Amino acid sequence: MPLSEHEQRLLEEMERSLYQNDADFVAKVGGKRARPAYRSIVLGVLIAVVGVAVLVTGVFVQQPIVGILGFVVMFAGVLVAIAPGKRVSLDDATPTSARTAKAARGRQAGFMDRMNDRWDKRQDGEH
Known part of the structure; x- marks a missing residue:
């Protein structure tokens, strides 16, 4: 049974998010084919x-x-x-967005890091 357009868009969005936020994980799991x-x-x-x-x-x-x-x-x-x-090198197998995200990782905090910082600020403000 094929996926609906909405499900395909969600799947593509999740894949892009994975490449952007977890470039190291992608490199370890599926970087080389x-x-x-x-x-x-x-x-x-x-x-x-x-x-x-x-x-x-x-x-x-x-x-x-x-x-x-x-x-x-x-x-x-x-x-x-x-x-x-x-083996195919990681640069050949990884989309450009993942390489860009990996390079930008040092410049900005990831999504989970920002969420953890916000959580810590909330916890500090309540006590």
Whole structure:
């Protein structure tokens, strides 16, 4: 079920607020995204297929060492295929507004800091 226009606007506003107020959190959680390394996937699959062929050959000729070698080659191929891809730098993955907010963080207090200051002033005024 698609979101209504009002819900989409609220979601976009919340996302912008997150990028502006919590740039450090965004950098830690989603700052870097891995791109799939298609070359590694193809190479890993080919190595795994060769490993399976060597494993089957080892079973066929009844040589356990050849079967074990085939299993090791197959396992190495799977590891190559699932290896993480290249990382995208934070500057490429983070929107401009988040970088601007992070740079401005030193110049002005964040929303929560201002709210805490207001709360402290209220508490000091009542006592």
